[in-house]
Amino acid sequence: MQKLITQVSTQLACCCYIRTEAESRSASFKYLRCESGTCIILGHWLLSSQQEQSHQDSAVTRKKDTMLSVLVAKRLVSGVCPKSLRPAVAELVTTRGYKGEAPDDSRGDIIEIPLPPWTEKDGETMDIKRRRLLFQSRKRGMLENCILLSLFAKQYLNTMNEPQLRQYDRLINEPSNDWDIYYWATEAQPVPDVYAGEIMDLLKEFTKNKDQEQRLDAPNLEYLDKGSQ
């Protein structure tokens, strides 16, 4: 596997290093992160482990198959990144399935159907930015994120300065799959470099719930009533 990746890297003229996972999990997907911010999936490797062998059930068969071919990878990279950019690859990251064992995910839709890239909004005052981020924190794709981000916004949004607001904006608006934000916040998956930073650290700390308070619901808006108008 190492050989294959070095082969790929020479072909792509990218520099990359592989971070090996200490523990092996069932399905894992590796993707290279370009500095242009685009996510490229090179394929998937299945790390098999003795643990896994004993957990296999008949309905799901594991393929020790690498879908990666150097040509495919090259095509993908040149297809996604503009030719002028020499992608300097940051790191190789693994993700894993959520609720127990899940069948393979080739992420073909994300590769073949790129969505228009997220762009920062210009000409927004800090006040309007805060109001927008409040709405976007409270209205998410699933309940876990609704509760987590609205509580986080209640605690931190009004005291963030401009670079922090921009970091937060990117964190909650650029990722396409809301579950990813949840996995990063709960440290179930490592955070891609482009989102790592002060705000992500704050969110991770907040999520840990060190005071073990009960987080039953998103807060009401009344905390905004006095003053921020």
Next chain:
Amino acid sequence: MAAVCTASRVLAKKVLSAKAIPAVSQSSRKLHFSVYGKNNSKVSDGMSTQYPVVDHEFDAVVVGAGGAGLRAAFGLSEAGFNTACVTKLFPTRSHTVAAQGGINAALGNMEGDDWRWHFYDTVKGSDWLGDQDAIHYMTEQAPHAVVELENFGMPFSRTEDGKIYQRAFGGQSLKFGKGGQAHRCCCVADRTGHSLLHTLYGRSLRYDTSYFVEYFALDLLMEDGECKGVIALCMEDGSIHRFRSKNTVIATGGYGRTYFSCTSAHTSTGDGNAMVTRAGLPCQDLEFVQFHPTGIYGAGCLITEGCRGEGGILINSEGERFMERYAPNAKDLASRDVVSRSITIEIREGRGCGPEKDHAYLQLHHLPPQQLATRLPGISETAMIFAGVDVTKEPIPVLPTVHYNMGGIPTNYRGQVITHTTEEGDKVVPGLFACGEAACASVHGANRLGANSLLDLVVFGRACAHTIADICTPGEKLSPLKPNAGEESVANLDKLRFADGNMRTSEIRVNMQKTMQNHAAVFRTGKVLKEGCDKMDAVYQTLDDIKTFDRGIVWNTDLVETLELQNLMLNAVQTINSAEQRQESRGAHSREDFKDRMDELDYAKPLAGQVRKPIEEHWRKHTLSTVDPKTGKVTLKYRPVIDNSLDAEDCAAIPPAIRSY
């Protein structure tokens, strides 16, 4: 005035009328309702009472960009229609993204399969309240729909042979229930919902669909019983937009948020159902609300059935594994409604846990920590974050939680919204369509089977697109619309924005949620429901006394949440009133005082010699509810279930029988 006229004439094509509309005096504030052309859309944020309106014309408008909305928008754009998609959320952030299960389809990749068996399972699962023509359509189209999605680029998980991998799911059987468990659920790893949204959104952009993201749809524009478009608020700049179109598709999702504890995101507020109610049209079967047995107490986050599959057990305040009493064989893995009812009975009999004795415990700490970490990684995190519980030491507090709404906007199997009269039967509302959780086709009847929901989205989103393509052509001229259409919606918006009563939005919302949770939850009794109806009526009246605090117009979250509260209220009153009237137990609606199903014949006994009851005397019928928005009074009517399939030779309809698993 003259400047407006000139501007309008100059901008020519899309302008409705050159005259300004006289001020609407619905409140003491004066509203100036002006009409501008399409290119003139900026408005300043201030305390202006002026609401400039931007008009758009499209061949089709879709409200909602979840699985169903995107599939409809994509289908319409592909067919050449100039389509707009109006959504309050970015498409990949719709609640569909939470779906991690899969899509049922009788592809037959794991074992021999037939869509007629899937048809049987769905009809039985719906407790014979589902319309069999719609179910026939859905299950027959399922394989085509899945293959189509695959061709669009959705990367379904594969078997070794390269065929689509299918897993088992509750309620799916082979050979009409006699052949054992069926494996029909196709998935994309554990992100089927996200993949569906990503694929459809990406593809629809190539066909030039216009997306209006973070626009909150206020109301339908109805004229002479025909739907002519939608009026919406742009959150980014506070302008009002009217989307005129010959075809409007509603795909706004469910209304879980009427309850205190639900697994849905805070965006599930029944906006489409409320828009239809305010237009004077009925909603169907709203009393059928599905409860998932294990949602975290309070927060409502879903704890997957997989926990119990891995060995987790439910215990009461005495530490007893009570499921052994209710389902001696299946124990904790009995069907969802059985487990929900068992937990509720334990609580009602005083064996609930916690200081208020109002929930049960899901115990996982007897399982080896290594197994918890590998098999159920997400659960430990969710329990810590939302319940403050360490699953290796303490049990998780759980409660049956609202999960899905089987009811919604009544449609036929082609996705067209219908009304019903006893003389004329079902009648189509021209120009209006609905699909997804917002609609009630009705494929789920009284109870939904797992993994049928994503299928419902895709098949009926597609059906709406096909029906519109059949009856219209792109570029058709639009019928004229009154120049001041939609002014009541704007007046309501203005009223809420400056509301200064005594009760805050959050207070009224919590009152509604607690009333629904206490009076219309898993187990329902006549007395408790009647009390609930009266309490809900009182809460509805407090809407007149509402107080908001944010007077701005740009990104006003308080205003949007208040509009959503209005929508939720309309759904809540219909749900509780329909539940109170329905005196039987069927599927997800179970009543302690009427424990049996009441059909036209008693199917528990031999049918020979029985007299068929007339429709007024039995309950195998759909409820159609309407509300007078000013008073909150609910009126109920009934509509017969469609018992014939689309083609009796191809697929025989299933006559009702006793539902046992």
